[in-house]
Structures are given as structure tokens and as C-alpha cells.
Amino acid sequence: MIKCTENYRLKKMAKDALGTKILDIGCAEMPNVYIKNKELIGLDLLSAKLPENYAAAVLGNAYDLPEPFSAHSFDTVFAGEVIEHVSDPVRFLKRIYMTLKPGGRIILSTPNPLSPPEMLCNVFLNRKILYCNDHITLYPQRWLVRVLEMSGFEDVKLKSGGIQAPFVGTGKFPRMGLVPFPRAFCYQTIALARASECKQE
Secondary structure, three states: OOOEEOHHHHHHHHHOOOOOEEEEEOOOOOOOOOOOOOEEEEEEOOOOOOOOOOOEEEEOOHHHOOOOOOOOOEEEEEEEOOHHHOOOHHHHHHHHHHHEEEEEEEEEEEEOOOOHHHHHHHHOOOOOOOOOOOOOOOOOHHHHHHHHHHOOOEEEEEEEOOEEEEOOOOOOOOOEEEEOOOHHHOOEEEEEEEOOOOOOO
16 A cells, blocks of 8 residues: 655644644644644544654543643644544534634644545545545535534635645655645645634633
8 A cells, every 4th residue: 555645734734823732633643743832732542652842642532522621722723634534523623612712723634525536436436545444424625614614613714735646755665745736626625714702711
């Protein structure tokens, strides 16, 4: 299996972080080394050794966040390649919303079902390539906006997370990496949204 390096997506997501207190949900498999903030906390169901830019690693899930994740405590919450794995996305997003400070930001990424590789696999109902048994739902971009808005978020913006290209990534040959690609047909969609400034305490 060819592993795709995702530095392009991770850098784009890290660039949009707000504030100094950051939560990264689902970071065990692919921690984001590009997030440079004073207090970055990783949360995952799996135990993992995280890079030095993480201040702490906490075992837990986003449905029932453990201490010290009190309401209105984070400036930014990252959820890279997580929402496609959860069975109740609105509950998941509402829990993140509660954790954000007023005006705080969520930055998530998720596979785009309208990317050319995904559409080609769909035409042939291929269940070997780009097919993950852990994925529950893929989100076309307008419906990703909708589910964020249903969860209370405002000012939703979408960006391209790039598309896979050969000979770009690092590691053993053959290698793949992400390169810029138009947002509508990108391989991974990045969504940014904010919690209301008028959140109730």
C-alpha cells in the first residue's frame, strides 16, 4: 500500500489556528507538527507519543470530553480526518462548540467524495482503493457546511486540502504527497467555522 504524506494539508490547517490554547482531536495517527502555540493538547482514543509541540496527550473521546476540557476553554479545536469516523456528527460538533471560547474556531478536514479518484472508484464500486472500513459517512462540501451550521457554527469557509500526486511525498518509493488542487474537487476538504461571540456562559 502506498502511504500518502499529508504535509500540505497539515500546514494549511495549522496556519489558520487562533489564540494560544488549542485542542487537536484524533491526533495519534498523524499529529500536526506545524501547530506552533503555547498550549497544544492532543486528544485521542489511542495512546501515542506526540511531538514536542504538544504540551499534553489525553486519552478520551470527543463525545464525552474528560477533564480538563471544560466549557469555553479553547481558542481553536482541530479535528483532522475525524468526522467521517463518527456516527453522530451533530453531537460531535456540538460538543466541540461547547468547548470553544466565544468566537473560537473549529478547523476540520475530511475526504471529499467528489474528488476525481473517489468518483472513479465510485463508478466501478471499487471497495479496495480509497475505501476504509472505519469511515461511516463522507460529506459533499455543501452538506459539510450544513452540518456545521446545524451544530451552531457560523461563518463557515471551505478550503482545498490538495490532491494526491506521485513522487511528491517523503519516504520509501513509490511515494505520494498532496499538492494544490481546486477546492470543489480536492481530495480532502478543510473547513473553518467559528463559535458565536454571543455564546452563553
